[in-house]
Amino acid sequence: MLDKISRMLKKRQSLVLGVYGAPNAGKTTLANRISLDFLGVEIGTVSPIPHETRKATIARQVNIRFNGKGVNVDLVDMPGIASKVDYRDFMKYGLNEEEAVERAKEATRGVIEAIQWLDNIDLALTVFDATKVPFDQVNLIILGNLKAKRIPTILVANKIDLPEARPELIRESFPGYKVVCVSALRGDNMEELYKAIAESC
Amino acid sequence: MKIDIISEKVTRRLSPNDKVKMIIERVKGKSILVLEERLKPEEQAELIKETMLEIDFKEFNGIEVITFNGEKKGGKITVVAPSDIVAVTKEGDFISLMYVAGCTK
Numbered sequence: 001m002l003d004k005i006s007r008m009l010k011k012r013q014s015l016v017l018g019v020y021g022a023p024n025a026g027k028t029t030l031a032n033r034i035s036l037d038f039l040g041v042e043i044g045t046v047s048p049i050p051h052e053t054r055k056a057t058i059a060r061q062v063n064i065r066f067n068g069k070g071v072n073v074d075l076v077d078m079p080g081i082a083s084k085v086d087y088r089d090f091m092k093y094g095l096n097e098e099e100a101v102e103r104a105k106e107a108t109r110g111v112i113e114a115i116q117w118l119d120n121i122d123l124a125l126t127v128f129d130a131t132k133v134p135f136d137q138v139n140l141i142i143l144g145n146l147k148a149k150r151i152p153t154i155l156v157a158n159k160i161d162l163p164e165a166r167p168e169l170i171r172e173s174f175p176g177y178k179v180v181c182v183s184a185l186r187g188d189n190m191e192e193l194y195k196a197i198a199e200s201c
Numbered sequence: 202m203k204i205d206i207i208s209e210k211v212t213r214r215l216s217p218n219d220k221v222k223m224i225i226e227r228v229k230g231k232s233i234l235v236l237e238e239r240l241k242p243e244e245q246a247e248l249i250k251e252t253m254l255e256i257d258f259k260e261f262n263g264i265e266v267i268t269f270n271g272e273k274k275g276g277k278i279t280v281v282a283p284s285d286i287v288a289v290t291k292e293g294d295f296i297s298l299m300y301v302a303g304c305t306k
Contacts, residue, residue: 083249084263084284085256101258108253115246135291137267141249144242 014061014072017197018117020146021127022138023050023080030127030184031077035059037190044077045158049093051107053079056117066191066198074176074195078117079110081138098181123185124153129180130165134173143174153198157181161188202231202286209237221248228283229261233298237279239268248281265289269296 019027032042043059045052059075087097087104095103124146128134146153155174157167161183171179180196182189205227212220221244222229227234240248245266265286269291270277280296282289288299 038243042264081249083252083266085253086262086284087258104256104258108256112250115250118246130244137245137291140268141242141245145246148242 006078014074015122016076016120017062017073018076018078018121018124019127020078020114020124020142020153021080022129022136022137023082024048025129026184027080027127028053028077030125030156030158030182031057031059031075033184033187033190033195034064034075035062037187037194038062038064043075049090049095049103051080051082051085051090051103051110053077054103054110055079056104056110056113064194064197066194069198073123076117078120078134079107079113079144081114082107083138084198085111115145118149118151121151124151125156125193126153127156127158130157130159130167130170131162134170154178154193155179156184156193158181158184161186202233204235206235207237212236212238217244217247220228220244221251224248224281225251225255228264228281229255230287231283233282233287234280234281235275236281237268238279240266240279261285267291267296 017181019031021027028044028046031044032046035041035043039059039062044057056079057077062073062075063070064073085104085107087100090100090103091097113170126139126142128139143153155177157170157179159165160167160181178196180189180193182193215223224234246259248266256262261283265282265284265288266279267289268279280289282298286301288301290297
């Protein structure tokens with residue numbers, strides 16, 4: 001699969017790198033880390049409330065480098081994909097009903113936007129919360145659609161700084177994929193992720 | 202709440218769009234659907250998109266969906282349920298449907 005990235009990169013100056021995953025997997029934290037490392041700025045707001053990212057956010061011309069090799073990407077932080085959006089879940093975080101419903105409406109539009117973006121990306125980082133069971137149907141739907149569209153993906157086992165993280169479950173559940181374990185929050189092992197992306201060119 | 206078990210003979214005759222519409226309509230009507238087929242990833246993505254458009258932030262707040270591959274050819278199912286009524290989980294070869302506590306529907 002990474003061979004395909006390599007062939008694509010040889011043909012193109014930059015590609016569209018989509019950051020996918022379920023809500024609160026750490027997509028924006030990861031996108032911020034990548035953007036901070038190579039552009040010096042963050043691209044999105046992080047929150048413990050699910051669906052904080054409700055519109056796709058783009059950082060353009062991010063030159064991801066490792067050991068002298070580099071690749072230019074337009075980094076797209078996607079809204080989380082979910083099959084349900086219950087406004088009452090947001091009220092548990094202190095939002096009033098009106099705020100919660102508005103957030104839920106925006107979240108449903110975000111889910112649709114993230115799915116539509118699948119037609120426009122060249123490479124995906126599929127982010128997993130390593131403290132949770134990886135065989136979630138949303139993850140299966142994301143990976144199934146990427147495979148059907150022949151879009152290469154690197155699985156990112158995030159939150160490995162937490163003691164309950166079990167990134168090995170992700171490797172066991174998806175044996176055909178390249179899996180990189182990181183803590184986007186602390187920046188742990190990001191070099192391996194940059195290596196996985198940059199070495200493919 | 203009721204459970205609809207739908208044969209592949211029925212879904213085979215439907216276009217992907219009509220299949221998604223049929224699923225949404227029944228799930229919004231508080232049915233748990235057991236389809237005798239594994240929905241394709243593209244169909245599941247379409248199902249999620251349509252679900253997002255149908256969420257009314259009152260009675261219908263989304264779906265639970267899960268697919269299952271059996272050992273034998275044709276031994277595949279998809280379960281779709283209203284998330285306000287049941288939570289669906291899959292562990293190994295077991296699919297569990299759990300009534301959502303506090304639900305009055």
